[in-house]
Amino acid sequence: MVEQRRRFSPQFKAEAVQMVIETGKPIADVARDLGVNHGTLGNWMKAWRHANPEPDPALSPVERARVSEMEAEIRRLRMENEFLKKAGGLLRQDAPVAERCAVIEVEKADYDVAWMCRLLRVPRSSFYAWRNRAETAGQARRRQLATEVGRVFGVGRGAYGCRRVTAQLNREGHECSVGLVADLMRELGLAAVQPRAYKRTTVRGQTPVDSPDLIARDFTTDGVPGQxxxxxxxxxxxxxxxxxxxxxxxxxxxxxxxxxxxxxxxxxxxxxxxxxxxxxxxxxxxxxxxxxxxxxxxxxxxxxxxxxxxxxxxxxxxxxxxxxxxxxxxxxxxxxxxxxxxxxxxxxxxxxxxxxxxxxxxxxxxxxxxxxxxxxxxxxxxxxxxxxxxxxxxxxxx
Structure with missing residues (x-):
């Protein structure tokens, strides 16, 4: 069976271009998030830029140096914000030193240890002392799993409860039970957002065109998509x-x-x-x-x-x-x-x-x-x- 070539509406193309502009992410990253070819998204961006050209002002050497400093500062602030956002999903406001050290241990492959210690207000000597302490296998697994729970909760944008977090962890090869994940989420202070009650009222037209109910509350289907x-x-x-x-x-x-x-x-x-x-x-x-x-x-x-x-x-x-x-x-x-x-x-x-x-x-x-x-x-x-x-x-x- 030949796979049908995907077609994209103007609305979808416009929203995809807007995501690149608003987030500042590379085109390849946004394309991956949306499930489209990065070359296709690149073509949409070229068409948009051609239709919306930006002036290219000439900068003096002093202005260029100032822009370079600002760009370096922006990169630094972005990195700090990225790290603190990760840490914020894992740590409570009054998290003890041990929990902050656990975050540093997990992120040491991506960030400098001394830099993380400064941001999380942990003396480097305390971090290395914590790292070299004796730890049982059960404690190590629980600590590592707690870090993964916090990461998955963050990826889920705060919408995942213990069951969805457990399902995602098991998909990734981290075997765990719902009860264990629920305990860890409670310890980390993580709770999924809760729905609000609302009133639903459907307003009919004055001369409605009637149709039968072909679904009859049966929302399951074994058929192919599109039916x-x-x-x-x-x-x-x-x-x-x-x-x-x-x-x-x-x-x-x-x-x-x-x-x-x-x-x-x-x-x-x-x-x-x-x-x-x-x-x-x-x-x-x-x-x-x-x-x-x-x-x-x-x-x-x-x-x-x-x-x-x-x-x-x-x-x-x-x-x-x-x-x-x-x-x-x-x-x-x-x-x-x-x-x-x-x-x-x-x-x-x-x-x-x-x-x-x-x-x-x-x-x-x-x-x-x-x-x-x-x-x-x-x-x-x-x-x-x-x-x-x-x-x-x-x-x-x-």
Missing amino acids: RLVGDMPPQTGGAPSYLRTGEGWLYLATVIDLATRMVVGWQMAEHMRTSLVVDALAMARDGGHVLAGAVFHSDRGAQYTSAEFHQYCQRIGVRTSIGRTGVCWDNAVAESFFSALKNEIFHHHRFTTRARARFAVADYIEVFYNRRRLHSSLGYRTPHEALNDHRTAAAAA
């Missing part, structure tokens, strides 16, 4: 639209999720809640090759999904619409679960002054974290991207 999809967009609570709050006003997100892989295969953001938002999200999934002919798309009875415009678009691309009951969130549980995770793991813990910053955070969460790093219990603690690759490998071997 069964679910979608959702911001709820309306108390009669007024409310979703992603920013300093410039509301921002709304529509998604398309593949039930076979739990991957967010289509998404769009806008300042409005018009039907075009959900049409654009489904179009992104179709343009990316994630929607097969005759696929089922399931949603709630929101006005956008029951509109004639959306129904006509689905008919045009050969997609069958499926709609759950009004006000019953369990009929669209997978989509609801994604929005709960998004709010719990990002928006309840950050403030965004502009819509642009919120867009960047959502793009990073979906494309880098949720689709490619976050372990899903419904997938046997695999990532959606791994599930998609497994399907493709099995299809190629058949």
